[in-house]
């Protein structure tokens with residue numbers, strides 16, 4: 001097979017600033033071992049997130065110039081609305097400034113004390129918004145999804161049996177929503193199969209529970225269905241996406257992911273009543289329903305991006321480029337989540353740094369080591385992000401200790417990725433020198449964004 005090339009040419013570039021290991025040592029200490037507190041100009045390759053970091057196309061930039069900034073009824077909104085209606089089939093479209101704003105609105109209405117929101121795996125902001133409403137978020141991930149090193153085609157699937165049992169135990173009346181995250185960001189960027197969505201939908205229908213899709217990476221998930229699920233080989237990704245959405249009653253989306261936009265999001269649904277309540281909250285927190293916290297130019301960029309992401313040459317390159325990095329690491333014996341996710345490679349930190357106990361945050365220690373060695377910024381998805389404390393103040397660890405290397409869309413070339421692999425392999429060879437960390441300061445919610453840590457000597 002021939003090399004799959006980047007399906008674009010570069011029209012505009014940004015410089016990368018290089019620094020030395022000594023400088024990075026100082027920067028890491030000053031940032032209290034938290035990658036969110038490092039300045040981006042001090043980072044050589046930034047794999048902190050694929051969110052809002054995409055390179056926009058020349059068409060999107062042209063759309064930016066065409067944005068109509070009218071307060072109400074802008075044609076940019078109608079293009080945005082029509083695009084989302086075409087892709088999702090959902091008639092009611094509500095723009096928001098990003099994904100979590102959609103979540104905040106949705107769960108302010110559907111959440112509340114005594115309620116349970118069930119999911120394959122809730123993303124951190126989704127879980128935080130659910131918990132902030134007083135409700136409880138429940139992850140019912142399939143068994144394959146819990147074993148990082150064992151490959152399976154759809155490790156993002158929901159555990160259908162566990163869902164049935166949970167509904168029977170808690171009562172459907174206490175479950176206002178089931179939410180499937182595609183792809184499963186917190187669970188390794190793993191896809192969900194169409195069959196799983198259908199099976200979950202059946203249980204939801206039988207119990208009168210609405211099903212929403214967290215659609216941030218709907219195109220990447222649809223491409224995985226095309227290449228891995230029987231019967232979809234010859235179906236276009238656009239049609240697969242349409243089918244996927246057809247089983248849902250609504251969706252939330254961060255346009256900072258598969259829409260190639262630097263900001264934006266939306267809610268879409270069928271239920272007029274729910275949409276009315278959402279819009280009522282929208283006007284007090286985000287803005288008038290035809291712009292919802294966005295500028296007209298953002299609405300244009302999103303509408304164009306949503307069509308571009310369904311280009312199968314792009315998706316082939318995208319999925320292959322992640323797999324390329326994953327394969328290099330697997331060959332070198334580095335423990336990673338397998339198979340590769342759709343937007344990121346996840347290092348298995350528990351295995352990588354097996355000499356560091358989970359109470360000393362091996363994932364965060366690895367994040368620091370990658371920065372120190374090569375200026376690579378990554379993020380811990382483990383007990384710093386999801387850990388809780390029991391009544392005695394002991395850590396209840398997360399199920400997995402992962403380090404996510406999220407690849408921004410259309411930003412880095414193959415040689416950047418080769419460099420990333422070299423650094424990780426070098427860190428892996430010298431791993432025993434890496435020390436665990438302890439938290440010296442933390443916030444109540446989403447603590448990983450601001451927590452301060454220190455190496456344990």
Ligand SMILES: *Cc1c(COP(=O)(O)O)cnc(C)c1O
Pocket residue numbers: 051098099100101123125126181185214216253254255256257264265
């Ligand atoms: C990023 C993300 C969100 C939240 O979106 P923001 O735009 O960052 O607020 C929700 N769910 C998933 C799966 C995500 O990846």
